[in-house]
Each structure stands twice: as C-alpha cells, then as structure tokens.
Amino acid sequence: MESKKKLFVIVGPTAVGKTALSIQLAKAFDTEIVSADSRQFFKEMSIGTAKPNATEMGTIKHHFIDSHSISEEYNVGKFETEAIQVLNTLFETKNYAILVGGSGLYIDAICNGLDELPEASEEIRQQLKLLYEEKGIMALQEQLKELDLNYYNQVDLNNPQRLMRALEVCLSTGKTYSEQRAGKTKARNFTTIKIGLTTSREELYNRINKRVDEMLQQGLLDEVKSLLPYQNKNALQTVGYKELFDYLENKTSLEQAVALIKQHTRNFAKRQLTWFKRDEQIQWFEPNEFEKIKQYITSSIN
Numbered sequence: 001m002e003s004k005k006k007l008f009v010i011v012g013p014t015a016v017g018k019t020a021l022s023i024q025l026a027k028a029f030d031t032e033i034v035s036a037d038s039r040q041f042f043k044e045m046s047i048g049t050a051k052p053n054a055t056e057m058g059t060i061k062h063h064f065i066d067s068h069s070i071s072e073e074y075n076v077g078k079f080e081t082e083a084i085q086v087l088n089t090l091f092e093t094k095n096y097a098i099l100v101g102g103s104g105l106y107i108d109a110i111c112n113g114l115d116e117l118p119e120a121s122e123e124i125r126q127q128l129k130l131l132y133e134e135k136g137i138m139a140l141q142e143q144l145k146e147l148d149l150n151y152y153n154q155v156d157l158n159n160p161q162r163l164m165r166a167l168e169v170c171l172s173t174g175k176t177y178s179e180q181r182a183g184k185t186k187a188r189n190f191t192t193i194k195i196g197l198t199t200s201r202e203e204l205y206n207r208i209n210k211r212v213d214e215m216l217q218q219g220l221l222d223e224v225k226s227l228l229p230y231q232n233k234n235a236l237q238t239v240g241y242k243e244l245f246d247y248l249e250n251k252t253s254l255e256q257a258v259a260l261i262k263q264h265t266r267n268f269a270k271r272q273l274t275w276f277k278r279d280e281q282i283q284w285f286e287p288n289e290f291e292k293i294k295q296y297i298t299s300s301i302n
Contacts (some may be wrong), residue, residue, distance in 0.1 A: 005091045005190040006301055010100040011107055011276050012197035013269035015207040017287035019052050021197060022100040023060050024290055025297070029096045032061040034083055036101030036110060039235055041079075042070045044227060047220045048240040050211060070230045080109040084188075091190060104154070104275035105162075111194075113186025117177075120168035128164045128171075143167055148176040154275045156268060158242060161234040193300045195293055196282040198273065208265045215240065216258065224248065239264040 008029070010022050022033050035041075039049040043066040051057075051065055063086050068074050083099075087110070090097045099110055108114075131139050140163040145152045147170040155162050166177040173180060198204075224244040227236060231245055240261050247257040276282055285293050 003189055003191050004095055006096050007087065007111075007190045007192045008096060008098045008297060009107060009111060009192050009194045010098065010197070011104075011194065011282065012102065013204060013272040014102050014265060015050070015211045015269070016197045016199060016204060017207075018100050018102065018197055019050070019056065021195075021287065021290065021293065022098050023052070023056055025294070026060040026098055028294055029098075029297075031094050031096045031098060032063065032090060033098045033100055034086060034090075034110075035062060035064045036079075036083070036099055036103055036106040038076070038079075038101075038103040038106050039238060040065050040101075041068045041074060042066075042235055043068070044070045044230070045223070045235065045241075047215050047218050047223045050215070070227065070233055070235060076105055076109050077114060079106055080114055083110055087190065097190075102272050104272065111188075111192050113188075115181050117169050117180055118172055120172045124168055124171050125164075128167055132160055132164065137163070140164060140167065144170075147171075148178055150176065150178040151181075154271060154278075156238070156271065158238060158264060158268070159234065160237055192281070193297055194279065194282040195297070196276055196284040197287050198284050199286055204269060205266055208269060209262050212240075212258065212262050212265065220244070221254075239268055 008025060010018050010025070012018055026033050037049065039045055040051050041064055042049075046066075052062060057065070064079070064083065087097055099107065101107055128140070131143075137158065137160050140160060141152070141157050144155070144163055144166055148166060151166050155166065157163070169175075169177045169180050199207075220240065221244060224241055225248065227241065228245070228248070230236060236242070236245070243252070243257040243260045243264065246252045247254050252260070283296055285296075
C-alpha cells in the first residue's frame with residue numbers, strides 16, 4: 001500500500017528558483033524544508049552558496065542549512081542517515097515534507113538510498129591522490145572520461161573528491177562507477193512527488209550571471225578571504241570559491257576570476273540538468289508556474 005506520507009522533491013539547475021518555490025509550497029502545505037544542497041550545510045559558506053535569506057528562513061523552518069562547520073568532515077553517507085531521521089520526526093506530525101536542492105547525489109541518497117560500493121585499496125587511493133597533487137584536477141577528469149564517460153557527463157567536474165571516488169571504484173572493480181551505482185532502492189516510509197524546474201538556456205544563463213554579480217556586491221570576496229585557512233576542504237574546491245582563491249594567490253585577475261565563476265556555474269548547471277533528466281519520475285515546470293505545480297502535487301496526492 002502506498003504511504004500517506006509524501007515527500008515533495010524540488011530539483012533543477014542552480015539559480016533556477018528552487019528556494020522560492022520550496023518556500024511557497026511549504027506555506028501552501030503547512031510543512032518544513034530539508035535542504036539537499038551539499039554546500040549550504042556549512043555555516044561559514046553563505047554568500048557563495050546562495051542560502052535562503054533571513055526573511056525566508058524566518059517564515060519556514062529549514063533543516064540542514066548552517067547545520068555544520070566547514071572544519072567538520074561531512075559526506076553524503078552521514079547526510080542520508082541524519083536527513084532520514086529528520087524526515088521520520090517530521091512525518092510523526094505532518095503528512096508532507098519538502099526536499100530541495102541541486103546536488104543530485106544527495107537527492108538520490110534520500111529518495112533511493114546510497115549504493116553500497118566497494119572500498120578501494122589504500123594503494124589505489126594513494127595513486128589517485130598523488131595524480132591529483134602532481135598533475136591537478138584535469139588528470140582526474142581525463143581518466144574518468146576514459147573509464148566512465150556516462151558518469152563524467154553527470155558529475156561536478158570541479159569536485160576532486162567525487163572524481164577520485166568514482167575512479168577508485170572503476171580501478172578496483174574493472175567496471176564503470178555508473179554500473180556499480182545502479183543498485184537496489186532502499187525501502188522508505190514515504191513516497192516521493194518529484195518536481196523539476198527548468199527554463200530556456202538564455203534565461204537560465206541570465207539568472208546565473210545576475211546571481212554571481214549580486215554575490216560579489218554582497219561581499220563574496222570577503223567571505224572567501226575569511227575561508228583561506230580552510231582552502232583545502234573539499235566543499236571549497238567548488239565554483240565561486242576556487243576561482244577567487246586563485247585570484248587571491250595572484251594566479252588570475254579579479255575580472256578573469258568573475259568570468260570563470262560565471263562560465264563554470266553555467267557548465268555546472270548543464271551537468272545538473274543531465275543528471276536530473278535521467279529520472280523519469282520528475283515532472284518538469286517553468287519556475288513561475290506555481291499554480292500548475294500546486295495543482296499537479298494535489299492531484300498526485302489524491
């Protein structure tokens with residue numbers, strides 16, 4: 001029998017309008033929001049992660065925003081455990097909850113559960129670590145492209161941890177990471193209603209460029225300066241931070257760094273869409289179609 005408890009899952013590329021929609025839905029269905037954005041967990045990273053503002057946070061309760069410190073080691077496995085606990089508690093008093101984010105792996109962890117992938121030998125780990133240290137992230141990207149083109153087209157190519165984990169599995173098993181991840185779905189005590197937000201490429205790119213400009217006006221550069229002691233943390237090897245670290249180390253000009261943030265964010269948005277488009281359960285809408293989305297959810301519930 002299908003569970004009466006429903007998880008509304010809001011996905012889509014960065015800057016498309018997921019936060020605004022999730023807050024509208026939370027008000028309409030009297031519930032709370034669980035963030036599945038892998039960078040919004042960290043309280044020290046605010047401007048560059050486009051967290052909901054104080055007003056938005058004040059109107060609806062959010063979970064997993066500012067929940068951890070950048071100094072802590074945090075990963076998708078820990079998130080799966082903790083977020084499921086939060087949802088179980090929420091469902092004790094509510095029939096609906098909202099999961100929102102653009103981190104496909106974190107969304108999948110809640111909806112389907114993580115696959116139990118084989119552990120790599122210490123020798124393989126060290127080989128990949130050495131490759132990254134000596135030849136940089138492009139060497140990891142090239143090797144992954146060769147061994148698993150499917151995952152290469154989906155993953156955040158600027159995240160060395162994800163690249164190395166995929167390569168560990170490929171090299172340990174002789175099979176692609178994509179094959180290994182297609183495991184069994186874990187049983188959940190809720191069913192999902194998945195909403196995807198998308199818009200024209202031109203509109204999305206305009207939104208991205210505007211958001212980057214606003215982040216800089218809000219003080220992104222100062223935020224990055226404050227995070228210099230944590231520069232090597234995986235969460236900071238990402239778009240918006242990595243480029244400004246390079247600027248602070250005189251590897252590039254500020255103008256070049258800003259242009260690269262916009263370009264890398266556009267590239268990331270394309271990979272996010274590739275990831276989510278493979279999920280046939282997602283119903284796609286334009287960001288401004290709130291009434292249509294609400295109607296779709298209501299009919300799905302009934």
